[in-house]
Amino acid sequence: MLSPAMAATVSGVPRVVDGDTLVVENTRVRLFGIDAPESKQTCQRASGGAWSCGAAATAALRALAAQEVRCSGDEEDRYGRLIAVCRAGGRDLNAAMVARGAAFAYRKYSMAYVRQEAEAKSARRGVWQGNAERPDLMRAQTRAGTPPPQSGCAIKGNISGRGHLYHVPGMRSYEATRINTRKGERWFCSEAQAKAAGWRRAGG
Structure with missing residues (x-):
């Protein structure tokens, strides 16, 4: 939920909180139009195995913002952070994060960086080198009391009217599938584990 704020511009050498949040001159700034991994x-890499994409996103922003930045915006989010576009050395840092595959275009709020996302996806950079769940979906699962999967265990075991089905990263239905452990749904680390527990592969 965004709320109007006085147009504001802050500048200085920032402290990086995570892949889409900075602190500039005591002002918390949320980068506009992007959503970095938590x-x-x-x-997941396409070749198999998990990697710490959240830590990599933080490191990418830290490298890009290792100098004075200038952030401008006119809205605040529900946490009181200034929603802003930040620039350093003439470069739009928001765009650079998406272009590197270190963040997603946050379509819920803006289509500004969809082109950069398409380019990163085509080149299989960063999060696009395999399968990554969008951060907003992970946050929704956390709010629902469903913790994110442990490293390497990204297969979703869902219970529906069609029975016990598991969804593998990359399937059409994967991102839309929510896991509620209170209902007996669960995460699996491999298809063999899911099948052994009585789940069957979803259709796509």
Whole structure:
């Protein structure tokens, strides 16, 4: 939920909080139009294996913002952070994060960086080198009392009217599937584990 704020511009050498949040001159800034993986989030490589995409996103922003930045915006989020576009050395840092595959275009709020996301996806950079769950979906699962999967265990075991089905990263239905452990749904680390527990592969 965004709320109007007085147009503001802050500048200085920032402290990086995570892949889409900075502190500039005591002002917390949320980068506009992008959503980086959560700090402890892991992603899957196409070749197999998990990697710390959340930590990598934080490191990418730290490298880009290792100089004076200028952030301008006119809205605040519900946490009181200034929603802003930040620039350093003439470069739009928001765009650079998405272009590197270190963040997603946050379509819920803006289509400004969709082109950069498409380019990163085509080049299989960063989060696009395999499968990554969008951070907003992970946050929604956390709010629902469903913790994110442990490293390497990203297969979703869902219970529906069609029975016990598991969804593998990359399937069409994967991102839309929510896991509620209170209902007996669960995460699996491999298809063999899911099948052994009585789940069957979803259709796509």
